[in-house]
Amino acid sequence: MTTQRIALIILFVLALSLGAGWASWTYLFSEDIDKARTAALEHVRALHDEQLKAELRAQISSLYSLKRRAQTLPGESYRTEYIDDQTTILQQQPDLQELTRAWLEGTVFDSYPGRNDTIRMLTSNTPFSLRYNSELQFPYSLEWHSITLDNGQVLEALDSSARPDGIWLHKWTTFNRLDLKYPQDQDDRPAPVTMNGKAEVVIPRSIRLFHFSKSEVGTTQQDGNLSVKLLSVGDNHAEVELINRHPPAANTPEWALTPMSVHAQDHTNRYLATLGSLKADQAEMRLYERQLRAAMKQSTYQESFFNEQHAERLAFKRMQRKYRHKIYFRGGVENITVIALDLSDITLHLQDLMAPVYQLESRVKDLEFRAYPAPTVIHDESLPAYLSDYDISEEEQRQRISFYQEAESSRNAVIRFDNGAPFNWRVAGRTNNQVNFYSRSESGAREPIEGVSQHAFSINIYDQNIRYYLPNFSNRQRPAYASGTMPLVRPEVKRFEYAADALPENLELKDNALLIQLHDYPEQRWRFYARDSNGKYLLQMFEASHTGDDSKPLYKALYFYGQPASIDAYFLAEVHRLNYDFDIELREPEHPCYASDHIMMAGCL
Known part of the structure; x- marks a missing residue:
């Protein structure tokens, strides 16, 4: 069956399903996901063809995990967690061909002792993960298949089911982790020298960065073939739509057909870790549902039938020019960055790798x-x-100064400053500067908090921050704003x-x-x-x-x-002192601990 014919079938069936609904297998579309999944598996258990049962279980698991994620992610609890800026790697090397070469050829392995002296743990470090914890931002497939020892011996990587005699290389499920295991009674233990692998990298025609604030919901930005629309922003999620004027290149591998990643910053301007994501839109979900309904009608495994289903899914993805992602983050979303790939033309880069193995000790x-x-x-x-x-001049430095506040615990909060100058110089010092705190009245007005103890806050010139302690404030006068003068480092x-x-x-x-x-x-x-x-x-x-x-x-x-x-x-x-006047609105921790005459607050327990 040709790709064009499959594509027409997809469009026809999707249109038909929208108008007519599904006549049977209603449990596939029940809102009670557990009940629906259980009913589907009961049907599978009644079958006799084991190969068919395995295929159906895989489809059921895939579909219902997507449905389950869509239901549970909105209410999933989290603690604020940060990651490094994933755009750093693009700033360090904007040439995508050179970036790929550097990333592959610059990889080294760190060898360090395992839980006992018979194991050497091996972890790969790319040129950008060693210092910046940033990785390649376009699709790649990487496999480390063997290791060369200093006696010339080459060992193939094996999974955990294999336990051969002698030295062997254990391959973990994560691509960057392996273990070299020696027999307990072997005194001669040759050291690892190089890790051998192969890589397949999809280098896109271009990469574009799109930046939005949460107030820009509904707006669209365009650059070249790509346009990105910010569909919605919630407390800890953002929904984004990417459109490419052209479909993916015909030689794009199936595993590389995801052309964007979405990142978010909170009020501190730091990037948030991801809690989970929803990347299958309504049309794609209907396709999976229809395919499962058709597969459930089979009585025996037919390879041609399931090959056709796979080809249909692949054709669907290759026709895509519009992609919608809803990403949930571990923190409150203020700004969104979309790293978008133009896959309308790609370079498929294949390379054999020989990464040196070192014992890296900082x-x-x-x-x-x-x-x-x-x-x-x-x-x-x-x-x-x-x-x-x-x-940098003093005027330029003042323009670059930034600051933010965060709650460290139910008792402590901190206002952090970036002095705007390069090198992050740290210099000790003392100050008698005051910090003024204000509460918020019922009408929303700022009211000065009088008689704040000197022990209620501390100004740290070395770390460039102001830390304040909530138990030193009354429950009736909670700090909602702070102002004052922060002594910052003015370097010469x-x-x-x-x-x-x-x-x-x-x-x-x-x-x-x-x-x-x-x-x-x-x-x-x-x-x-x-x-x-x-x-x-x-x-x-x-x-x-x-x-x-x-x-x-x-x-x-x-x-x-x-x-x-x-x-x-x-x-x-x-080192000169740069006195910087600041005024900031303060955020409370989820369960604050304030002083109170009679009530023990939740954050104080």
């Missing part, structure tokens, strides 16, 4: 240098713009550039690593970056602090993806 309790050679050269395209602001920074063969004393290059003696270059005052022979900034791969017997860090090693030809050093020469 804190080393000896002074011996450890070599971690760079598997490839990777540049950080975001650094030039970031470093150009090292001598000097820049130095050193050639690789003319480094000052106590700075040393060893292959791709810069060794920094911390006595002469304390971390609180210095930042270092490396450039290659073409003058391009190298992405930092890893860093390790080496400590002496007293556990005090003595030197730090910065490892780069490539050979440094020059080092840029930034020195915090002077």
